[in-house]
Each structure stands twice: as C-alpha cells, then as structure tokens.
Amino acid sequence: MKTYELTRGSDFRALALTERPERTPGPRELKVKLRAVSLNYRDLAILKGTYGHFPRPFVPVSDGVGEVVAVGSEVRRFAVGDRIIPAYVPDWVRGEPTEESTRRRLGGPLDGLLREYACVHEDAAVAAPKHLTDAEAATLPIAGVTAWHALFTRGAVRPGDTVVVQGTGGVSLFALQLARMAGARVLVTSRSPAKLERAVALGAAVGISTREEKAWEARVLELTEGRGADHVVDVAGGEGVGRSIEAVRMGGTVTLVGFLDSATARFDLTRAFRRVVRLQAVSAGSRDDLESLGRALEAQGVRPVVDRTFPFEQAPAAFEHLASGAHFGKVVITFP
Ligand SMILES: NC(=O)c1ccc[n+]([C@@H]2O[C@H](COP(=O)([O-])OP(=O)(O)OC[C@H]3O[C@@H](n4cnc5c(N)ncnc54)[C@H](OP(=O)(O)O)[C@@H]3O)[C@@H](O)[C@H]2O)c1
Secondary structure, three states, rough: OOEEEEOOOOOOEEEEOOOOOOOOOOOOOEEEEEEEEEOOHHHHHHHOOOOOOOOOOOOOOEEEEEEEEOOOOOOOOOOOOEEEEEOOOOOOOOOOOHHHHHHEEOOOOOOOOOOOOEEHHHHHHOOOOOOOHHHOOOOHEEEEEEEHHHHHHHHOOOOOOOEEEOOOOOHHHHHHHHHOOOOOEEEEEOOHHHHHHHHHHHOEEEEOOOOOOOOOHHHHHHOOOOOEEEEEOOOOOHHHHHHHHHEEEEEEEEEEEEOOOOOOOOOHHHHHOOOOOOEEEOOOOOOOHHHHHHHHHHHHHOOEEEEEEEEEHHHHHHHHHHOOOOOOOOEEOOOO
C-alpha cells in the first residue's frame, strides 16, 4: 500500500511517499481503507521537529475517516462496510485521563493515518456521523474533540454565556460552532478582517481584529459591559495568556489549548487570584467525547468548516497550505 512517512529532516522534503506491506487485522482489529484525513497544527510542528521527538520513519497525521474492509475474528462493534473514525488517543475511552491511557497517540508516537490502509482496535473507533462528508468527518478527532472537551467536558458553557475564541483555525472554529450550538454568544479574534467576516457569517456575534486592537481583552470587556467573558479558549499561549485572564469575568474560565505564540507564558498571578479565574489545560479528549461530539453535530445538522481539500498525491502541498496560515478551518487530504 502507498504511505507517506516522515523521514529524517525537518522541512517538506521529510515527507516521503513510499510503499509498505498491508497487514491482516488482529482478532479485535478493524482494517480500514482511509477516505480522508485532516491536518492539525500538531502535524506541522512534528514535521518541523518542534513538537515531540518521535523515532522516524513514521506515518504522520492523527485524524481521519475510513471504511472498514475487513474485521478480526472477535470484532463485535463494527462490520465490513461501516464508516468509522479512529480515536486520536486510542486508550482513553472515557473519564479522566491517566498517564497510561494517554501515552499512545495516532500520528506520533504511533503511526498515523496518511496511508491507504490502517488497522485499528475496535474499541478505539467510533461510527462517523451520517450527515457528514468524508472530508468533514475527518476533522473531528483532535480539533473537534478538543473544543468539545474544553467547553463541555471540562468547561460548563451554558446558554447565554459569552465565549471568546482566538483565531480561525481548526480548534477555534469548532469552539465557535459548538458554543453557538449550546446557546452561547461568541466573540472571535483574528489577525485577518476578511476571516472575521466569515466567522461572523458562521455565527460569531462580533469579530475583533487583533491587527487593529492588540489589546483585544479591552474590547471583550467593552462588549460585555465590563463584566468579562465567561470562557476564553486560548490557543495562542505566550504573553497573551495574561490578556485572556483579563478578558474573563470573576470566576470565569480560561482554557489553555495551544501555544501558537509561545509555549512559555508570563502573567500577573495576582490578577488571576483577585478575579478567581479558573485556568484549565486540556489535551484532546476521550472516545466518549468523540462520540458525544458526533451525536451533537448530527442532532443539530452542523457541519465542520473545511477550508480546502488536497488529493493524496499532493499531501505536501496540504502541509504547506496549513503552514501558510491562509486557512479558515480545516485542511483535508482525500484518498482515491
Ligand atoms: N491541547 C490540545 O488538546 C490541542 C488540540 C488541538 C490543537 N492544540 C493546539 O492549539 C493550537 C491551535 O491548533 P489548530 O490545529 O486549531 O491550529 P490551526 O488550525 O493552524 O489554526 C491556528 C489559527 O490561530 C491563529 N493564530 C496563528 N498564530 C497565532 C498567534 N501567534 N496568536 C494568535 N492567533 C494565532 C490563526 O488564525 P487567524 O489567521 O484568524 O488569526 C490561525 O489560523 C496549536 O498550538 C495546537 O498545537 C492543542
């Protein structure tokens, strides 16, 4: 079968198209023919060598959807022909994460999904929501689940809350859509006025251009009559965490999701104490989260935002597009 591998190196030449033998599924495994995969910032950072040190060569990309083409002798949850989504953290089925349940992750350290076939354990897969195309279904496991976990599993977003999302990438647009589904009001920041217009069309109440208003937290306070937002989903990290703390209300929540700006943050702790801010870090979510997310999207007929799809043969171009920062939502690779 055809597969991409990350070989030595930390630029796009590290992504090599090669051949690997197909595997027979074990007793409780599903053999899946991949139909689409989606890229995350993580995939790019791993390619560049700035996220984890995984032995190479390995198959990149964590998120995808495919069709079951063979099952092991003891498989009960799925049958040939089913369309399934592998869970990004295969051993975290439900409940609190543990060291043990979160060690293995698709697309590093485990081989990922940028290959024609993959064998996955039946307990580490969920049925793809029926209303979604392959490209849309492939976007759920990291970006969708992280937003779900942040807002609902760990957070407690309720109708009428104000939620701030940063930027218009994968996690942030899922957070926007999910918060809207829960009846919250969403304020979105972006460096691009054109992307803000699209975010408003998607349901955001107000777009805040960080090009014009670097102190975006002041605008959030203004838009909430000085009270502050109930929840900020912080994907940027760095010095901006202090701004997120300033932007939430007394007792509000800042979810630490990413570090696009920097993995090191300096902020005034007394501001967090005085305002009793809850700082919570999240790292993806469980299979239960993935199932709940799929059910919620299906019940409300909501579709993830796919920015652009690339054919399998042009996978490096998909990585380059993500790296350009021009995307709005998810970048997807489809299989022949
Ligand atoms: N903790 C977890 O479980 C988890 C899960 C998924 C992702 N993450 C992390 O979350 C972050 C976002 O991931 P993603 O996959 O959603 O990324 P993405 O799709 O590449 O989106 C990133 C978006 O954020 C905005 N942005 C970029 N650099 C920024 C900066 N320095 N400051 C503020 N905004 C910036 C841009 O939007 P505009 O062009 O609109 O400004 C960009 O499109 C990454 O750090 C990733 O590693 C963490």
